[in-house]
Amino acid sequence: MHPAAVRRCAFVAGTRPATGNYWNIQCHCILQGASVSYRVFDVSQGPDVMNGLLSLRTIGLTSGALAVQATITMASLTLAMLAADPRSGFDISRSLVGLYTSSVYLGAAIGAMLAGGFVARYGPIRVSQFSLFSATVGVAALAFGNIWIALPVAFFIGLGYGPANPSASELLARHTPKAYRPLIFSLKQTGVPIGAGAAGLCVPLLLGYMSGAETALVIAGFSGVLVLLFQPWREQFDTGRNPSAPIGYQEVRESMAMVMSYPNLRLLAAASFGFAIIQLSVGAFMVLYLTEAIGLTVIQAGGVYAVIQACGVIGRIAWGAILVRIGDEKGMAMLAFLALLMAIGSGCAAIMNGGWPMPVIIAVCALLGFSAVGWNGIFMAEVANQAPADKTAAATGISIGCTFSGVVVGPVIFGILADLTGSYAVGFSALAILTGIAAVVLYSAYRRTVGLVTE
Structure with a gap:
């Protein structure tokens, strides 16, 4: 059929039968006065293509990825917010706060480059849980009020921060419509400013009711709850794992070569x-x-x-x-x-x-x-x-x-x-x-x- 021959085409409805990897599309195409219907096959993306951005799966996965990004960002900034507020009791110099932040991003750079092997072996949901777990442990360690304990743990937070984006990208690329990726990925990336804003809002608010150590534990507890909330998704979305996928230097070298x-x-x-x-x-x-x-x-x-x-x-x-x-x-x-x-x-x-x-x-x-x-x-x-x-x-x-x-x-x-x-x-x-x-x-x-x- 020559494209110029189609004068007008209006989508009416789409349904997917109980069996079969296709959709029945009801539409009216005005072609030389005739109305026709098509059965369109799409094995790879199924219902998300038809439901688009409003599918429950797309909304759920995008929201979950955003929550991980926001939580790990909030965790990485918690010490800076505690140090800035004298009510916290955290008497930490600016240079040490800077060193803490550098440790986070050093760990993040390494964690990001290692992410491909971990996602291939354990799946994107498990890696997202690790990101949240690293935030939980890292922020909880701040309760000791000792920067020399916090510094190595900052690196651990970074190791979780780095894989958060690769695991989310793998998950969203597998299970959301390609046509909507720019908007879906952009919505997910708002987790960074949302997390920064949450740290700036929640830490001072909590310090009005509790100590700096208790504030750190509350934020750590929130992250820990999210680790558990992600568990039901693992069986559904961590499919196709490769238990022998390389992790470490070999995997980074292969990924860089790719x-x-x-x-x-x-x-x-x-x-x-x-x-x-x-x-x-x-x-x-x-x-x-x-x-x-x-x-x-x-x-x-x-x-x-x-x-x-x-x-x-x-x-x-x-x-x-x-x-x-x-x-x-x-x-x-x-x-x-x-x-x-x-x-x-x-x-x-x-x-x-x-x-x-x-x-x-x-x-x-x-x-x-x-x-x-x-x-x-x-x-x-x-x-x-x-x-x-x-x-x-x-x-x-x-x-x-x-x-x-x-x-x-x-x-x-x-x-x-x-x-x-x-x-x-x-x-x-x-x-x-x-x-x-x-x-x-x-x-x-x-x-x-x-x-x-x-x-």
């Missing part, structure tokens, strides 16, 4: 390194920049920072919804567009001064929020799309390992540039150049992928 053998996966991993640098640099230095260089008050700068984070949450969802609308095959182009927005925002931040109107300053920071904080869900979905069908966790793990590497080194490099030059403008200019190059390379890769250019 990522390197796919040009787009290789590029996505490299891009995430750069994107993490700008995201963490903006998060770590924007308030200082606005107060020291632009001349805003602490309250004004804090308000602008809140705008950045809010735009990041909105952006994660909005970009995912837009990509669902225009087609998930345009994921690389969308990431190129976001990199371009990062470059524009960073360039504007570099030349910004105290003479700029407040609405313009807010607009520049909002642009950075939408792009530099809002890219993560699109990135996760595109890695899942580009990876081989049975290697989603491995590809995501290596890519996230690169991301966490950017998290670790980005703020350090930005801070060194600011100290050496006495200006934040050099750091923001470097970010603009970095993301501008990423935009060009990503869009070139998209054009090659869709065949717009030939080698």
